[in-house]
Amino acid sequence: MTSIRKNKWFMAVLYLLVFFMLVEWLTPVIVLTETGHKALFLIFIAVGLLMAFLRVPWWFSGPMKMLYILWFIVYVYTGNLFFTSEAISFLRNDFSLNLSALMTQNWAQTTDVFRTVLFFILLWMAIYLIHYWVSFRLSIFLFYLLTVIFIAVLDTFSPYSGETAIIRIMVIGLLLAGLLYLARWMEGHRVVERTDKMALFAVPLVFVIAASTAFALYLPKAGPIWPDPVPFITSFSGQGGAGSAGSIGRIGYGVDDSRLGGSFIGDDTPVFRAEVAEGQYWKVESKDIYTTKGWELTENIGESFVYGNNDTVDTGFVPDEEELETALLSMEQEFPFVLYPYGTQSFSMEEPLDYQYNTADQRFETYQNGEEFEPETVEITFNEPSYSLTALRETELADLAELPAELGRFLQLPDELPERVGDLAAEITESSDTVYDKTRAIERYFSTSGFEYSQTDIPVPEADQDYVDQFLFETQRGYCDNFSTSMVVMLRSLDIPARWVKGFNEGELINSEGDTDIYQVTNNNAHSWVEAYMPGVGWMLFEPTIGFTGASSIDFDLELDPTDPEQLDQEERPLEEDSDNVEEEETAVSSGPSFLDGAAEFISTNRWKIIWTLVAGALLAGILFKIRHKWMPKLLVTYYRSRGGSPQRFEKAYLRLLKQLDLYGIHRRPGQTLKSYAAYIDSFFGTREMSELTEAYERSVYGGDAESVDWLQLRESWENLINRTSG
Structure with a gap:
């Protein structure tokens, strides 16, 4: 054998x-x-x-x-x-x-x-x-x-x-x-x-x-059951935001954005503490090449400038002409660069330091004696730029054909981008006449079209799938990277220069000392947003992500039409008697016996139907009452959208919001001030919207300055908070 x-x-x-x-x-x-x-x-x-x-x-x-x-x-x-x-x-x-x-x-x-x-x-x-x-x-x-x-x-x-x-x-x-x-x-x-x-x-x-x-x-295949394990492991390593991002769903700030998508686990590891008059978006860098899967930066472009302490820097965002503000950043993670707010004028540290700025990615890298340096504290002088609404409303579409050549890289789109992405952008902006209006229309699109902000159960695009196309037409669920990338790509499809920006949002307000607020910024506050170029105006910040309120400051310098009469409040209009109705009521009363006889006969014939209808109605009413916090916000949003924009309407909407928050389970303690309660609401939801609404309410009710309140401008923040209470 x-x-x-x-x-x-x-x-x-x-x-x-x-x-x-x-x-x-x-x-x-x-x-x-x-x-x-x-x-x-x-x-x-x-x-x-x-x-x-x-x-x-x-x-x-x-x-x-x-x-x-x-x-x-x-x-x-x-x-x-x-x-x-x-x-x-x-x-x-x-x-x-x-x-x-x-x-x-x-x-x-x-x-x-x-x-x-x-x-x-x-x-x-x-x-x-x-x-x-x-x-x-x-x-x-x-x-x-x-x-x-x-x-x-x-x-x-x-x-x-x-x-x-x-x-x-x-x-x-x-x-x-x-x-x-x-x-x-x-x-x-x-x-x-x-x-x-x-x-x-x-x-x-x-x-x-x-x-x-x-x-x-x-055979067809189901999506992944478990989220990407890398962020989960990273979150327990204590290195959630440090170093490079080498994996999908990276928690915190990272430099590798070539592959976006996937779920991640939250990481509250502190990154820095900011002492500033009010919350700011803290910028790190921007990128310009969209690859259908993520972002990269064009190599060997841009100019580099080296600044020293207290030198006036040029970031492309000119500070407002008003008095400059100061921000003090205390770093708790080591980064070889500085984070800066919009309208930055200069940096200052105790030791001599070089701030190397490259116009390609707008990042300030820090060096000391030619070696990379990781600053512990840095003082920043700035003032957030303000934009004239009059100038923005004059941003003609024809001006896009005469843009400087260096802005061409901010119009890049991959050949593989599905055509329906551009078609959607054109549909959204069809009724907009200016560059600014088109940009705002796309920014608002996500909050009004059924999109959902979530950090879990977020898929990664397949090899032949586009990241933006998947989000816009299939999942409609994601976090800041999904929203910001989609807005940049749609703007570019309209020939509007746009770039993808990374950094941190304002963080959590943990204390206030006089006019200075202290914010704790963690890896959870790592964020991305959009900068779009307005012809004749310059670059502007836009925030498409649902639930975030970062936006450029607008100077509402348009003249209002004083001849436009304000609509009377429907609830305050006097009721007019209708003679026909009165006559019908009198006729019904005079013919009462025959009506009662008919009603008694109807009840006798259909008593079981009526009983079961009443039982079902009572059960339905009980269920609706039990879950009223879920459907009431939609009703309130529809109701207040149909009403006028008077200061009185704003006051009623604000009080309705307080009731809805209490119904949601966030109760206001006895004796707690509205400002303190608003700060707690903002820390709970991670926004600044409640503080803005409260400031306007106190200015209107207690300050006697009701005319300064623009309800139409504040309504979006009010709706965002109302909608959050439906969860």
Whole structure:
């Protein structure tokens, strides 16, 4: 009886499958380490497996492999195809250098050649182990399991995509495991090794694996059940926002935005503390290239400027002409740059510092004596810029054709962008006549079209799927990256220059000292928003994300029409008697007996229907009353939209909001001031809307300045808060 291990064709198939399995190991290593000459490494693996298959003795195979390794080093590091005197001299010198480094334990002095040799030794050992498992143990399960884990870990925690690799590994692994099990079974049952018997068992195995693979590929697939585990692990590591963002759904600030999407776990690790008169958006940088999956920055563009302490900086946002304000930032995480509000004029620190600003990404990197420096505290002088509404209403669409050439990169869109994205942007802005109105229309679109802000159950686009298209037309659910990226892309489809901006929102108000508020900003406050260019005006901040209130300050310098009469309050209009109704009522009263007789007969005939109708109505009324906090906000929003914009209407809307918040469960303590209650509401929802509404209410009611309150302007903030109470 011949052992199946002696069958050359059977063993050749096994070694061929092993080669393909090793390729799946080598490929991600080559990709992630940016190592070249993949083909030469594969030749080494193939030659090693071939020698193992042919049972070449070690005293021959060993020197041959060593000779190949030496030739590889000569060819790659010197460019010589043969062992010339120059190549031999290079090998000798490099060997001496690495030997000296090893003897002195100076590991940093070892060369790339030494690391290459170590990598070849690793491949050599892997070939030997697999040869042992296949030829002697007839088992490959451990190697198969390690391969699956290896690719899965790389796919999750690195930029390497293992979507197709994992399919190849499963097919190769199942074939290997099945054939090796067949070999063990035949040996255990002393089955005579014959080609027809092997085919009888092997063909069904191959057919089943091929059929199951085809079904798996072509059947519809559900989305991921679990969110991306990287943010969850990161949130427990204490490094939620530090360093680079190397994964999807990264918590906090990170520099890699090439792949957006996915859910993330909140991280309240403090980043910095800001002492400022009122909350600000803290800008870090912007990016200009949309790739259908995320954002990148155009390389080798822009000018760099170096500023010192108290030097006037130019960020493209000129401070308002009013008195400048001061912000003090105390960093709790280490960043080699400064965060700055809009309208920044200068930075100041106790020690000498260089602030290097690049116009490409608008980021201020910090250096001291030529080395990167991570400031602990920085004082910023600024005043938020204000924009004339008159000038914004004069931003003609024709001016977009005469924009400066350097703004061209802010119109970039990938060729793969689905056409329906641009069609939607055109539909949204169809009735808008100016650049500003079109931009505001897209900004408002998300809050009025059923979109939902959420950080969980957010999908990652497939390989052939566009990030913005998926959000606009499929999920309509996401967080700031989804909203801001979508707005930038839609603006660019209308030829309006726009860029994607990253930083932090205002954070949580934790204390107030006189005119200064103290905000705690955490990784949870990492944020992205939009800057759009208005012809003749400049860059402006826009906030499309639902629930966030950052926006540019507008100077409402338009003249109002005093001849436009204010609508009378419907509730204050006198009721007019209708003579026809009075006559009908008198007629009904005079004919009372006949009416009562008819009613009694109707009730007698339909009493059970009436009883069950009343019971059902009572149950429905009870249910509606129980869940009134869910449907009442929609009713209130519709009601107040249909009313006028008088100060009295605003006061009633504000009091209705207080009742709704109390119904929602956020109760105002006895004796608590409206300002304190508003600060608590804002900290609960993470906004500044309640404080703005409260300030306007107190100015109207207690300050006697009702005419300064613009209800139409405040209504959006009021609606946002009302809608939040429906959750």
